[in-house]
Amino acid sequence: MADLNKCTIAELSEKLASGECTSVDIVNDVLASIDANDGKVGAYLTLDREDALAQAEAADEKRVAGSTLPMLGIPVAIKDLLNVKGQPCTCSSKILEGYIAPYDATVISKLREAGAIMLGRVNMDEFAMGSSTESSALGKTSNPWNFDHVPGGSSGGSAACVSADEAIASLGSDTGGSIRQPAAFCGCVGVKPTYGRVSRYGLTAFASSLDQIGPITKSVKDSAILLETLCGYDPMDSSSIDMDVPAFGKNLTDDASLAGMKLGLPKEFFVEGMDPEVEKSVRDAVEHCKSLGAEIVDVSLPNAKYAIAVYYIIATAEASANLARFDGIRYGMRIDGKDPADLYAKTRSAGFGQEVKRRIILGTYVLSSGYYDAYYKKAQKVRTLVRNDFTEAFKQCDAILAPVTPTPAYKKGEKTDDPLKMYLDDILTTPTNLAGNCALSLPCGFASNGMPIGLQIIGDDFQEETILKVGHAYEQSTEWHKARPSL
Amino acid sequence: MKYEATIGLETHVMQKTNTKMFCSCKYEYGAEPNTHVCPTCLGYPGALPVMNEKAIELICKAGLLLGCEINPYSKWDRKNYFYPDMSKNYQITQADEPLCLGGQITVEVEGELKTFTLERIHQEENAAKNTHVAGASLVDYNRAGTALMEIVSNPCMSSAADALAYMTAIKQIMQYGGISNCDQEKGQMRSDVNVSVRPVGQKELGAKVEIKNMNSFAFIQDAIEYEIDRQISVLESGGTVVQETRGYNPDRGETFTQRTKENAHDYRYFPEPDLMPVKVSKEQIEQWRSELPEMPAQRRVRYVEELGLPEYDAGVLTASMDVSDWFEETMKHTQNAKAVSNFIMGEMLRLLSEQGLTISESRVTPEKLARIIELIDAKTINTGGGKQIFETIFNEGGDPKEIMEAKGLAQVSDDSALEGWADEAIANNPKPVEEYKAGNPASINFLMGQVMKASRGKANPGAVMQMLKQKLDG
Numbered sequence: 020m021a022d023l024n025k026c027t028i029a030e031l032s033e034k035l036a037s038g039e040c041t042s043v044d045i046v047n048d049v050l051a052s053i054d055a056n057d058g059k060v061g062a063y064l065t066l067d068r069e070d071a072l073a074q075a076e077a078a079d080e081k082r083v084a085g086s087t088l089p090m091l092g093i094p095v096a097i098k099d100l101l102n103v104k105g106q107p108c109t110c111s112s113k114i115l116e117g118y119i120a121p122y123d124a125t126v127i128s129k130l131r132e133a134g135a136i137m138l139g140r141v142n143m144d145e146f147a148m149g150s151s152t153e154s155s156a157l158g159k160t161s162n163p164w165n166f167d168h169v170p171g172g173s174s175g176g177s178a179a180c181v182s183a184d185e186a187i188a189s190l191g192s193d194t195g196g197s198i199r200q201p202a203a204f205c206g207c208v209g210v211k212p213t214y215g216r217v218s219r220y221g222l223t224a225f226a227s228s229l230d231q232i233g234p235i236t237k238s239v240k241d242s243a244i245l246l247e248t249l250c251g252y253d254p255m256d257s258s259s260i261d262m263d264v265p266a267f268g269k270n271l272t273d274d275a276s277l278a279g280m281k282l283g284l285p286k287e288f289f290v291e292g293m294d295p296e297v298e299k300s301v302r303d304a305v306e307h308c309k310s311l312g313a314e315i316v317d318v319s320l321p322n323a324k325y326a327i328a329v330y331y332i333i334a335t336a337e338a339s340a341n342l343a344r345f346d347g348i349r350y351g352m353r354i355d356g357k358d359p360a361d362l363y364a365k366t367r368s369a370g371f372g373q374e375v376k377r378r379i380i381l382g383t384y385v386l387s388s389g390y391y392d393a394y395y396k397k398a399q400k401v402r403t404l405v406r407n408d409f410t411e412a413f414k415q416c417d418a419i420l421a422p423v424t425p426t427p428a429y430k431k432g433e434k435t436d437d438p439l440k441m442y443l444d445d446i447l448t449t450p451t452n453l454a455g456n457c458a459l460s461l462p463c464g465f466a467s468n469g470m471p472i473g474l475q476i477i478g479d480d481f482q483e484e485t486i487l488k489v490g491h492a493y494e495q496s497t498e499w500h501k502a503r504p505s506l
Numbered sequence: 507m508k509y510e511a512t513i514g515l516e517t518h519v520m521q522k523t524n525t526k527m528f529c530s531c532k533y534e535y536g537a538e539p540n541t542h543v544c545p546t547c548l549g550y551p552g553a554l555p556v557m558n559e560k561a562i563e564l565i566c567k568a569g570l571l572l573g574c575e576i577n578p579y580s581k582w583d584r585k586n587y588f589y590p591d592m593s594k595n596y597q598i599t600q601a602d603e604p605l606c607l608g609g610q611i612t613v614e615v616e617g618e619l620k621t622f623t624l625e626r627i628h629q630e631e632n633a634a635k636n637t638h639v640a641g642a643s644l645v646d647y648n649r650a651g652t653a654l655m656e657i658v659s660n661p662c663m664s665s666a667a668d669a670l671a672y673m674t675a676i677k678q679i680m681q682y683g684g685i686s687n688c689d690q691e692k693g694q695m696r697s698d699v700n701v702s703v704r705p706v707g708q709k710e711l712g713a714k715v716e717i718k719n720m721n722s723f724a725f726i727q728d729a730i731e732y733e734i735d736r737q738i739s740v741l742e743s744g745g746t747v748v749q750e751t752r753g754y755n756p757d758r759g760e761t762f763t764q765r766t767k768e769n770a771h772d773y774r775y776f777p778e779p780d781l782m783p784v785k786v787s788k789e790q791i792e793q794w795r796s797e798l799p800e801m802p803a804q805r806r807v808r809y810v811e812e813l814g815l816p817e818y819d820a821g822v823l824t825a826s827m828d829v830s831d832w833f834e835e836t837m838k839h840t841q842n843a844k845a846v847s848n849f850i851m852g853e854m855l856r857l858l859s860e861q862g863l864t865i866s867e868s869r870v871t872p873e874k875l876a877r878i879i880e881l882i883d884a885k886t887i888n889t890g891g892g893k894q895i896f897e898t899i900f901n902e903g904g905d906p907k908e909i910m911e912a913k914g915l916a917q918v919s920d921d922s923a924l925e926g927w928a929d930e931a932i933a934n935n936p937k938p939v940e941e942y943k944a945g946n947p948a949s950i951n952f953l954m955g956q957v958m959k960a961s962r963g964k965a966n967p968g969a970v971m972q973m974l975k976q977k978l979d980g
């Protein structure tokens with residue numbers, strides 16, 4: 020076995036171009052790895068082997084015919100909330116049992132156009148509500164570095180499958196940290212693009228004003244290549260921005276210098292209760308960047324401390340409306356009732372899990388007559404303040420360095436009884452979703468218990484190129500990303 | 507005690523767009539159920555709305571026609587409620603920043619000019635159509651998501667007659683403006699009516715009762731009258747009117763309780779994150795203003811001032827846009843506006859109403875009417891002959907000239923024939939002749955009638971008159 024499943028997109032593209040391997044070989048290695056390990060990892064919900072192999076054969080034929088598409092023949096795992104025509108799309112919820120997507124999400128169309136293979140659908144927190152993938156109604160996913168630990172969430176399956184070499188790369192979505200946090204927990208690279216960079220059409224919405232689709236990969240370069248495929252204006256998504264997409268992949272040079280770059284360090288992001296090992300790894304990473312020529316400046320994000328409160332008002336308010344469509348009338352689970360209201364109540368009671376219900380109720384409450392001004396409206400005002408903080412900070416620096424999470428991946432069940440504790444995990448990632456700018460997460464060390472630690476690189480609006488450049492320079496001159504879990 | 511009623515209307519008008527408000531599905535009335543649907547209008551996971559630009563143009567034009575101010579910055583909101591007619595279980599609408607603000611229309615109610623003011627017009631999406639059958643409900647999403655605007659009046663009307671005049675004017679303006687066909691049978695125009703009653707002299711309005719979702723003007727009038735009477739009798743018997751939503755049962759001619767205030771929906775409006783705010787520039791508004799079609803009031807003025815028609819004719823012709831458009835089409839083929847007007851107001855409207863047809867179904871086309879009038883003006887036939895030809899074509903079709911020839915309607919201007927009939931009339935009627943000679947000019951009309959009779963209507967009346975005068979005065 021050539022272990023093609025362990026390679027990066029960049030490596031495989033070279034092998035495919037030189038004829039050293041075929042796409043069918045890659046898919047076979049990935050399927051073998053899934054067979055060997057997914058029983059323990061539990062990343063995949065559905066996998067159509069024949070379909071994946073058929074796509075691989077078609078890709079190989081295209082290559083013979085001269086095609087050099089950027090993602091040609093590379094298998095990508097898909098978070099279970101993206102619509103792929105003809106496939107289920109359960110969002111890890113019972114309520115979408117039996118639903119088969121009638122259309123492709125825009126990112127799926129873009130992946131197809133770029134030659135990628137839609138591999139299989141991976142687990143997540145139900146409707147992306149959660150930080151550990153434990154709220155999935157359809158299966159348990161483990162952290163490949165230690166099966167007793169959570170993979171993070173909500174894109175836990177997306178990070179676990181890449182970390183375990185059960186996929187070359189995957190798609191996740193990030194509403195409050197759902198790409199960056201599991202990437203950090205599993206030792207992968209993940210990017211939350213600027214809001215409006217990637218079309219949300221076909222992404223089952225959790226919180227429409229916060230959701231963004233992004234890549235989870237084994238290297239910064241791979242994230243750049245995959246991100247380039249995903250970006251671009253889409254007339255089907257009114258929040259998508261009509262602007263040129265830089266050649267993220269090509270523009271990354273192997274020169275590891277950060278000379279001339281100013282990197283900001285926000286004091287508010289080294290929060291109370293932060294794991295000292297996390298803090299040390301991140302501070303070491305900051306020193307490393309300095310050694311690569313970057314100038315480190317202190318910046319302040321004074322309103323970031325309100326981000327969690329604001330986030331849980333805005334996200335749940337939007338979710339309460341977004342999830343109203345799951346009512347048993349047109350698709351998915353239905354439990355009949357004596358009238359429509361009864362049918363809704365029975366279907367939604369049986370179909371939604373605890374965490375989803377909790378958030379729908381919270382969102383419904385904050386929008387209720389008499390409470391709207393005190394919660395939703397006020398939260399929108401503070402959201403503006405959080406955004407203004409970033410605007411000010413980016414006047415002083417090119418990118419911001421920070422931890423991704425206060426702790427490394429914790430043990431399963433550790434926080435499931437205390438939702439508030441789990442919500443606080445998002446404290447360092449939610450500010451970026453509220454402000455709309457972009458951020459990247461990449462490995463920067465390990466805790467003494469062997470769990471990976473992530474470094475967050477936050478960029479200004481549409482400055483993906485900058486954060487990829489910083490991340491790539493760091494990665495080029497460190498070895499963290501090369502470590503692999505022993506399965 | 508004397509009471510007065512206060513009435514406000516919320517009128518929903520379906521705009522004439524090719525596609526739905528937030529997706530590219532077509533709208534086609536009467537199509538096979540659930541054939542014009544897509545992930546967006548079915549509320550499928552992940553589907554997103556995209557604003558229909560044409561609908562924005564139409565609502566802004568409607569606003570300009572109704573004297574509204576166009577909001578340079580308006581936004582979208584979600585109105586949350588669970589019901590199978592709304593696929594997402596929220597409706598995209600405009601809560602606090604609608605596209606059109608204010609506005610007014612002036613109409614004649616029972617001979618008196620009244621101005622009714624508007625609060626706003628906002629854009630929203632239509633609901634699906636629910637049908638209840640034995641043991642089940644069926645939902646047709648073809649109508650779901652079609653462009654629907656809501657024209658909200660102030661509580662400025664006081665009678666069913668006011669409401670009727672208001673709705674009639676709105677409908678006329680929407681049709682003339684190309685905004686909507688307002689076909690009530692197809693649900694393209696529906697109104698919710700707010701009615702309250704208070705003792706004359708009381709400042710505060712009485713408790714508001716909303717009667718939901720009516721499309722027939724006659725039902726709306728009946729419902730308002732019933733509701734005013736009901737509320738007055740509640741007050742007179744010492745009771746209090748409950749603020750509530752009521753329905754109207756046209757079979758019984760009564761309103762009935764649907765939902766009381768305690769059970770009112772909390773719609774939990776909040777800004778729609780999937781759509782960007784709508785910005786309309788001054789230049790765009792001026793462009794739309796310059797494209798506005800002529801309204802009935804303007805047409806009336808033009809008919810009087812440029813075509814020389816009497817006010818009365820102009821009013822009748824413009825009452826319906828179909829008729830007015832037909833008139834204008836005919837005027838492309840003739841100069842004789844009064845003759846066209848006479849035919850439309852006389853023969854045309856009478857025959858249409860007798861046979862229950864609309865003007866577009868008439869076999870007499872504008873071109874054919876113009877040719878009939880041409881024959882009259884050339885004195886080839888007289889007016890009576892023209893009317894006969896008109897009616898023949900209306901009932902059977904055909905060509906004006908061929909009918910004229912087949913029926914022998916060409917009028918006689920030949921002097922020798924006229925002279926014979928004139929001499930005969932003078933000889934047989936000595937009395938009118940005498941009266942005429944004695945100084946009563948009207949008596950000549952009797953003789954004229956005799957000549958026309960003798961000619962079986964084919965004599966040229968002008969020529970007959972001239973000949974009679976020549977002979978009698980001579």
Ligand SMILES: [Zn+2]
Pocket residue numbers: 526529530531542543544545546547548651
């Ligand atoms: Zn549609």
